[in-house]
Amino acid sequence: MALLEVKGLTVGYGARAVLKELSLTLEPGEMLGVIGPNGCGKSTLIKTISVLLKPAAGSIKVEGLELARMKPEARARLLGVVPQNPALPETFTAAEVVMFGRTPYLGLFQNESPNDWAIVERAMRDTDCWEMAETYIGEMSGGERQRVLLAMALAQEPRLLLLDEPTTFLDINYQIETMEVVKSWKTAGEPDKPRAILAVFHELNLAAQYCDRLALMSQGRVLVIGKPGEVITTENILRAYGAHVIVMPHPQNQLPTTFIMPNS
Amino acid sequence: MSIETKEETESTSLNSKGAARRSVSAWLIGSPLNRSRKRRAGLITAGLIVVLVVLVVCTTFGAVTVPVGDTFSIIWNHTLGQLFWAINATYPKGFETVIWDIRVPRVLLAAVVGGSLATAGATYQGLFRNPLADPYLVGVAQGAAVGAILALVLPLGKFLYGIGAVQWFAFITAGFTVAIVYGLARVGGRLPTTTLLLAGVAIGTLASAITSLLMYLNGDKLIVVYSWLQGGFNLSSWEKFFTILPFSLFSGTIIYVFGRRLNVLQMGEEHAGQLGLNVERLKLVLVASATLMTAAAVSVSGIIGFVGLVAPHLVRLLFGHDYRLLLPLSTIFGAAFMVFADTVARNISSTEVPVGIITAFFGAPFFIYLLRRKKRMVF
Numbered sequence: 001m002a003l004l005e006v007k008g009l010t011v012g013y014g015a016r017a018v019l020k021e022l023s024l025t026l027e028p029g030e031m032l033g034v035i036g037p038n039g040c041g042k043s044t045l046i047k048t049i050s051v052l053l054k055p056a057a058g059s060i061k062v063e064g065l066e067l068a069r070m071k072p073e074a075r076a077r078l079l080g081v082v083p084q085n086p087a088l089p090e091t092f093t094a095a096e097v098v099m100f101g102r103t104p105y106l107g108l109f110q111n112e113s114p115n116d117w118a119i120v121e122r123a124m125r126d127t128d129c130w131e132m133a134e135t136y137i138g139e140m141s142g143g144e145r146q147r148v149l150l151a152m153a154l155a156q157e158p159r160l161l162l163l164d165e166p167t168t169f170l171d172i173n174y175q176i177e178t179m180e181v182v183k184s185w186k187t188a189g190e191p192d193k194p195r196a197i198l199a200v201f202h203e204l205n206l207a208a209q210y211c212d213r214l215a216l217m218s219q220g221r222v223l224v225i226g227k228p229g230e231v232i233t234t235e236n237i238l239r240a241y242g243a244h245v246i247v248m249p250h251p252q253n254q255l256p257t258t259f260i261m262p263n264s
Numbered sequence: 265m266s267i268e269t270k271e272e273t274e275s276t277s278l279n280s281k282g283a284a285r286r287s288v289s290a291w292l293i294g295s296p297l298n299r300s301r302k303r304r305a306g307l308i309t310a311g312l313i314v315v316l317v318v319l320v321v322c323t324t325f326g327a328v329t330v331p332v333g334d335t336f337s338i339i340w341n342h343t344l345g346q347l348f349w350a351i352n353a354t355y356p357k358g359f360e361t362v363i364w365d366i367r368v369p370r371v372l373l374a375a376v377v378g379g380s381l382a383t384a385g386a387t388y389q390g391l392f393r394n395p396l397a398d399p400y401l402v403g404v405a406q407g408a409a410v411g412a413i414l415a416l417v418l419p420l421g422k423f424l425y426g427i428g429a430v431q432w433f434a435f436i437t438a439g440f441t442v443a444i445v446y447g448l449a450r451v452g453g454r455l456p457t458t459t460l461l462l463a464g465v466a467i468g469t470l471a472s473a474i475t476s477l478l479m480y481l482n483g484d485k486l487i488v489v490y491s492w493l494q495g496g497f498n499l500s501s502w503e504k505f506f507t508i509l510p511f512s513l514f515s516g517t518i519i520y521v522f523g524r525r526l527n528v529l530q531m532g533e534e535h536a537g538q539l540g541l542n543v544e545r546l547k548l549v550l551v552a553s554a555t556l557m558t559a560a561a562v563s564v565s566g567i568i569g570f571v572g573l574v575a576p577h578l579v580r581l582l583f584g585h586d587y588r589l590l591l592p593l594s595t596i597f598g599a600a601f602m603v604f605a606d607t608v609a610r611n612i613s614s615t616e617v618p619v620g621i622i623t624a625f626f627g628a629p630f631f632i633y634l635l636r637r638k639k640r641m642v643f
Binding site: 050051052071072073075076077079080086088091092096100103111152 | 525538586
């Protein structure tokens with residue numbers, strides 16, 4: 001069974017619909033990258049899957065369960081979201097914020113257990129922010145906050161991770177590290193509890209290097225979906241973005257690599 | 265975190281499992297988790313002791329001079345002395361009346377009102393994530409005023425049980441007003457905080473207009489009405505205390521239980537929802553509880569400003585933003601502060617000064633001092 005199944009998803013109405021009968025599936029253990037020009041509906045897709053937007057039509061199922069019909073805590077145990085520009089509470093420490101990820105597992109009268117704490121520690125070690133556990137969010141840089149945010153989503157122990165441009169504030173070193181973290185996270189799922197990732201990217205080369213498949217979106221539809229080599233081609237990029245680029249194989253792993261061409 | 269090989273990935277995950285085991289043992293000794301739990305328990309206990317001391321000390325002050333020893337004896341004999349060793353009553357009967365029938369209920373009532381307002385204030389500030397939120401934000405005070413004035417103006421008398429028509433009318437209209445505000449603010453099954461604030465302002469203004477009209481039409485009762493509006497504890501009684509205590513305890517308990525969720529809500533409503541919080545239900549429960557305790561407080565004491573706004577901020581500046589600590593400490597601080605302010609109000613001159621003046625007089629400079637000393641963000 002597909003881990004995520006999006007069928008006939010339409011958001012908005014008529015000609016102004018942001019997503020138009022979009023369908024895609026995500027297999028267990030897979031990372032699917034969503035790329036496309038600004039305003040193509042990438043972020044809307046993430047927001048709709050994370051139930052912030054109500055679709056006009058279509059269904060979203062995780063492990064065969066309709067997301068819109070689930071209780072928030074049950075949904076949060078399946079689905080972790082790393083939004084693009086979240087407002088983190090500045091007066092809490094990093095560890096306290098990562099502990100928020102345990103919310104769907106804690107009942108009304110329950111307090112955090114040593115087990116929750118161990119999960120928090122592990123998530124923070126994996127994302128390389130354990131050293132900052134007792135630092136206040138207000139004293140952290142954008143990149144550090146991004147790592148705390150990812151640690152929080154990992155502490156949620158979801159089956160499906162939604163990432164909305166997870167590397168925006170990160171330097172090249174942490175871009176790589178972050179992608180390595182999520183890559184090893186998705187393969188570390190137990191056999192009966194497989195994991196998968198749906199991530200939105202601006203950076204085409206990063207997407208090509210780390211995603212198993214890519215979905216190139218344009219005007220609310222999926223233009224092409226497939227292996228990075230099939231999706232990132234000079235013609236497809238021109239069709240979707242209207243930009244002229246050169247696509248060459250990566251010298252080490254042959255994955256498609258995009259080079260920009262100045263107009264002159 | 266590994267970059268190269270699968271082997272390394274495995275060893276990393278082994279390592280982090282090892283770390284998980286280590287931290288379990290560390291927890292038993294003193295992990296940050298355990299430390300913060302101990303800190304909470306310690307601070308709350310200390311706060312309760314402080315508030316108890318404030319209560320007893322403030323009972324010793326008053327228009328009639330009762331020796332401190334006698335005051336303690338009277339309080340002891342009426343409380344723990346009932347169970348253990350009663351102290352021989354060497355004090356006159358009149359002292360007993362002054363202390364046990366007048367001062368103790370007054371001090372206790374002030375404590376419950378102050379604690380309720382501060383708790384409700386902290387709740388609204390957390391709910392709206394707005395430092396300027398106070399317990400009267402969504403129309404409780406204006407609604408209560410309408411009810412109280414109706415009761416004062418209409419020829420009713422003491423036909424309702426116990427604490428009298430003014431209190432019940434104020435309580436009911438306060439709840440009713442917030443219910444209207446809540447109903448108006450709901451948009452498609454959701455309660456956007458901005459609409460709630462705006463609806464609160466609109467309905468509050470309307471209620472104030474009704475209050476003003478009633479005052480204008482009933483000029484002969486102006487003094488009674490005005491003194492109610494100003495608020496205070498000069499008409500305290502055991503009855504009032506026992507009537508509002510259940511409301512405050514009930515809503516306070518509910519709010520405390522939701523403390524951890526209030527922390528998560530500081531992530532913003534959208535993100536809190538993605539973390540598994542039922543945000544709309546949380547808002548309903550918290551608005552209802554905070555309103556209930558505020559309405560109960562206002563109905564017996566009138567509209568006393570500043571405590572509900574300032575007490576949570578002082579606690580925040582001193583002890584941080586964790587609502588599991590912030591809420592109980594706000595209750596404690598609000599209670600102690602209100603008792604102190606009322607003691608000053610009834611002793612500062614030969615006639616009583618409205619307690620609202622005292623709360624502002626002491627609260628504002630203290631607040632400014634803390635603000636200057638700790639230049640960390642207030643909210």
